[in-house]
Amino acid sequence: MRQDAKHQLLGRYRELEALDRLLREVRDGRSRVLVLRGEAGIGKSALLDYVAAQAAQMQTVRTDGIEAESDFAYSGLQRLCAPLLSHLDRLPQVQQGALRVAFGLSTGAAPELLLVGMAVLGLFAEAAAETPLVCLIDDAQWLDLMSLRILGFVGRRLDAESVALVFAERVTDEEGLSGLPDLPLRGLADADARVLLDSALPGPVDPRVRDRIVAETGGNPLALLELPQGLSSAELAFGFGGHGVAPLATRVEEGFRRRIDVLPDDTRALLLLAAVEPVGDELLLWRALRLLSIGPDAAAPAETAGLLKLGAPVRFRHPLVRSAAWRGADADVLRAVHSALADATDAERDPDRRAWHLAHATVGPNEQVAAALERSADRALARGGRAAAASFLERAAALSPGPRERARRALAAAGAHLDAGAPARVPDLLAAAELGPLDQLQQANASRLRAKASSMTNPGLGAIQPLLAAASKLRELDPAAARETYLSAFGAAIWAGRLDEGGLRRAAEAARDLPAGDATAGVFLRALVAWTVDGPVAAFPLLARALHSVTNDENLAVLWPAANAAVELGDLAAWLDITDRAVRFARTTGALSILSTALPYRAASLGYTGRFSEAWDLLAEAANAEEATGTATRMATTALLSAYRGRERSALELVEAAERDGEQRGLGRLIGMAACARAVLHNGLGNYPLAMEAALRGLEYQDLVVHHWTCNELVEAATRVGDPAVAAQARKRLADWSQAGTPWALGAQAVADALAGAHEQAEDRYHDAIGHFSRGGLGVFEARARLLYGEWLRRRNRRTQARTELRTAHEAFVTMGTEAFAERARRELLATGETVRRRTVGAPVLTPQETQIARLAVAGHSNAEIGAQLFLSPRTVEWHLRKVFARLGITSRRELDGALPGR
Template identity: 60%
Template sequence: MHAENELRGRRRERETLDRLLRDVRAGHSRVLVLRGEAGAGKTALLDYLAGRPSAGRVVRAAGVEPETELAYSALQQLCAPLLEHLDRLPEPQRAALATAFGLSAGQPPEALIVGLAVLGLLAEAASERPLVVVVDDAQWLDRMSEVILTFVARRLDAESVALVLAARPADGQLFTGLPELQVDGLPDADARALLDAVLPGLVDTQVRDRIIAETRGNPLALLELPRELSAAELTFGFGGSSSSLVSRVEKSFGRRIAALPDDTRRLLLTAAVEPVGNVVLLWRALDRLGVGPGAAEPAEAAGLIELGARARFRHPLVRSAAWRAADPADLRAVHQALADVTDADQEPDRHAWHRAHATAGPDADVAAELERSASRALARGGRAAAASFLERAAQLTLDPVARSARTLAAAQARFASGAFAQVGALLAAAELGPLDPMQQATAERLRARVAFAQHTGSAAIPPLLDAAARLTAWDPAAARETYLTAIGAAVNAGRLGGDALPRAVAAATGVPAGDEPAGRLLSGLITWHRDGIAEAAPLLIRAAGAIGEDRDLDLLWLTGMVVNEIWDDAAFLDRTERAISRARAEGTLSLLPTALTFRATALTYAGRFADAAGLLDEAGALAQATGPSPHPATAVILAAHRGRAEPALELIGALTADARAGGAGWLLGVAEYSRAVLHNGLGNYPEALAAARVATEFDDFAVTQWALLEMVEAAARTGEEGLAAQARDRLAARTGAVSTPWARGTQALADALTSGSEQHYRDAVDALAATRLTVQEARARLLYGEWLRRENRRGDARDQLRAAHETLTAIGADGFADRAGRELLATGETVRRRIAGVREELTAQETQIARLAAAGRTNPEIGSALFLSPRTVEWHLRKIFAKLGVTSRRELTAS
């Protein structure tokens, strides 16, 4: 395809790419996904971008369909030219990247650390001159390359890096949410001009129009499909085939390949299977197959392939056409030839992969080699690749015991990679062979974990209980952990789970007690359900203490609920902060979104709304990049406390619908509690009372206690004294089980609202002031100030209301702040609106950076904590200094 034809009618696209390069040269980073069907011209646009004089340094890679299961294969192509900068990275990142790429041995690296290392590598390379990173056929990237590049795309900021990816129309979550440029067919005039350049003779205008309509202006289809047809045949268009355009173009390439000499077809097949275009390796393999250099001429003359420094197909559809049309025996022969010429010491995994595909039947040696490759993949963090190796190893294994063991290991690797939908079939295959009791229990537990991962409500409970029962005799600690998960699922099912919780508790009673964190939690939750919080509180306090010292983050989702149930605000804030630090330091991909959202909840109650919102944004970005979704409750709780009715009610409605659809009754409790908070803040007390009634009609762990105080306030304000007293007494049964300032302050406030006792108001303010719960303290002052105003003590009321108004305004609790402002006006005080001062407000991310810098953290340390490059941190700090009117880190502490 000639360059003038490739870019015909692409003015808009060229301007977009030119603007992207200008931004990068100005010191910004830019990300763009070219999205379009095969043949639309995405590769030509990438070539245009890479060839621009202003592009700076360019590195390229492409996804290759046969390589989709080899971990980091595409990422390694991109990073190989940049490894000269590896020594500039912090040691943990350097080690993670070296391990991922097989350059050195080490602990299996977590994806987030590898992602941060790649981000740093790109930033270091771009510090010399702008860097353009080009990835073609991104739909065929291996899973780990896809995850890392998506992460990097979302963290690029001020590194002078352009990351441009070309991909087919969106499939699932592939690079969604990133800036996109849709590459459609050519406009009619350009399509006609391109078609006229390749038509074999005069063709009727109506026929031309039909061809353009059928191809939708796709440049490759316009160039390729008329090639085999005469003018007479073209009179009927392309025959009215119902097959897809891509399929028709691929079949056209297939027919052209079929017409070539045998050796030329074998050359194209070998090039299609050899993924990186290594011409030296290609010719060595062809020599094994008896194919000489002359075989290349017909393929090159047909414009199907270029054999220069690298082998490059005219279009990926040529590769797929050669690959898919191959006779199975020929394909095995090609794989065997490539295995023979691939260095088993330098590239053991690719060698094993070729051997596996060269084998027609069971082969114990090849299966063992694949198993070793799986171990190497796991050591590099490539769980999806390990699963593929193990699956193929199992297929080549004749011994039923070894076959089942390898299939079970493949199922575990698929689960670890997040591919939950593939686990069930693998477990069923594993169970066809003999599994010993421990293996069977492992399979049951894995099936239960999949059920819990895919559906955290009551549907997950039966398989969890079955797995726990099997594990009890073989691994009591694993049984306790599984029973704990079942009870957690029942707690999450809540009011929608029927008798799920008592069934789970009854089943868990038979397992021996354990002193490990999961065992302690299990004992506490069993006691909570059977005997109430008063009996359970000491056990839960002991369990929470043990978890605080444990480095395993798997129990975080339940620990956050426990510390609320025992009214321990210090533990809530401290442990969620430590959990984030550990999850970030270890790069624990599956747990960081959970840690971020639980921390965001703690910060909401601490009145740090901007920080909480920043963490939720980060969790959402990570979820888009990697799959694990952040907990949905936190955003709703934050929105309710912010007090902006329309967005809060929209989120509450969405959470309610999702909770009912997923059988998660606990989230219904959160939704109605949040609705009560919102309406209490807005002064809509009847609506708040109605929501609080729903929230408290079921005893939701760690939610009912929040909702009871909202019910006391709403009932007291609507004159429902009996309801207020009932809610106060229910609350007292919970706060009386522990002795913490949070519990004492909450109960004193409920007592004040129902009795009108000033001493209770004072006790509430004093106790809550001793906590780190800024929102609750401010609300206590607001309620005290309202009571004082009604008692005609305007001067005293002003003191409390002014303090409440200032705090609630500063943190962004708009509903409660407006309510405090109205009360303050009623005392005769002028309420000034907060005026935007000379200083511009910091964004949530800038606030995090400023806080870490003020604490003495270096730019690389801040970058590691927030998954940013040090160069981006420095850029943000310059903006922060300008906004705050300071010139040094030392001055940040006083700002």
């Protein structure tokens, strides 16, 4: 069998070797992912068949993406997973529930994409526990959006489960599986192409014509086999159609269409039925054929022609046969076929597919069908299929006979597209909705949707005014929605920052007279208005009240203002608490929209405690979340933590990337944060003129939160440069912050007083600063205060005392991994006469991922909990832990804490 398969796949030796290697590695216990990518007919399906044949001793599951089915949420994924559902009860309850709801097997809250993805990852791992699993997905470009996203997520997280995930994807403008390992497929070499062509030619052909045909097809195997079909030697004398410029896939499809056109009418109708019935359900096909008065003998000509094979499921010779049957059909015949399929579909068991067929069978408006599609949209939303719901609603709007219902459904479709992360579709649907009669609230919601769509593509500078306009329309109609929209406008204005200096003022003036209400969003809105209009000091009591109103996880929709309020007040404990709850809530529920924001906030908060290793672990997790969501939220935190780490070249690259991104996307606050990161980096390196320059640039605009951080850096840099006027100005701004009364703010003010205040009070103020930072758990600032105090002591020739402070600071910086500050402390220690060797770091015993897993294991997390945090299957976690034990020379988790480097 193996040799036969290899002989049938002419000229594919490189590809076969790659697939053989993949299967060997999966048999050896590793997981492997591969995307076979190429044009239609290039041989992707044949290679999948080869994998299936070679994996005969393994479990094999397979599904195809079907263009006609791409509106059905999870359809491709459900077909792939159906044979594996016997393993479902081995998953954690929350993952079981998510998968059951997504597949329509039970009811419940709509699951988040991350939770479904983790459930599928776990299902694959459990299925492969005894026998390796091979998953084959053909025509991945036509999978429904949810299936494509989840399988892409799983493909990026597979590691040690003995699972092979092999996709075949046609080259398109938007490759849905980008970033996964791929194997590009090209045409056959000329010699192999000639051999294949000779097997398909009806008779002798001039060698020059044969060479021209090979050149025209580019060695595409399907074209070489199929284009000669039905053509005589005379017709082939000038190649395939002379100098035609149609794409090769189109020409192959036309070849299939010619072969279909000569078949009997009933056979063509059968092919069309099979083409528009995406599941390949043979029994359903026969029921529909009976409704069209077509007998079973109609199948024989199609099977004889090699176009179709009946069975479970019904399969086409190639997806282009399906396309040829579908696209070449007469419109009336196509509607009749959809009508028959609708009548043959059980309305109780599969109402959504029945509604879909009815929609395509309907000419002109039809309220009954539109209502059925709307119910399908509701069911899709209940399963988490926002993109599918949007498609159903869009079609329902088109079929609505009344302008009022048409407008309402178009408005709902726009909202569903927005929730699905497809803002580009929103403007056209809103324009359609606004053609019908919309009441005032609907008009206001349309404005809100348009503004939110705009803010998704242009989150800073361009989003402020549309959001303010939408909020204004909602003020009297829906005050709660108005408050949330004003809060979004504030968020846009904060991020626009220096690029729209009047943005915050406009938002504050517009929202100033709106009653705050009791909701958390209203309290934050009132606090931000006060911060903008009356200044930070006046806003401190309101910010504290708003912060303390976030009492449960359901309020985490206001995560960004809560985290910012905590830092503006200098309340590290609240920042840690909120971000911890947000991350735990997001991981438990699979809420990627919260997780992708919460992880960078959490990482930054841990960085200020001095827990930099944990912070970097969270940023690695954030990178995985960004892959799943397509968002980019960690850039500012990554730049800041890199500045603290102190590796100049890599840190500056990240800072410069943040600056470019801020300019391009209209995010002035990102520019301000980049300037702060520059100042941190240069202060750590002891390059004070550059630190002062960066801090002054950062303080050209008062960015929420960031201005305090930057003032800290400016006081230190200006003092070292010898510019007392600039240092005094920064000290004054920090004096205002100290009125918040938190350890962070009080410590920052004490450092500023020690650096730029009365000389006779400096020592007491250093002691105060160290005490405040220690009490507040601000490890990085406590170490920096000790470094400054030690430097001050050395310059007064109090070397013994200086060594104590500098040694403590140096040890802290080394432990935290803040290399530039550690080197600065080392140089100061040398100047006191103490011998200090540089800490050299040898080759790491563990990889970063292994270290992360080991730390979580030390913290008491189970394999399942570690896997949920790191988007890994529990089996992969177990495999990594076995490697960790072997490398560290231990045998159990109990020994990890003492053996783990850096603990």
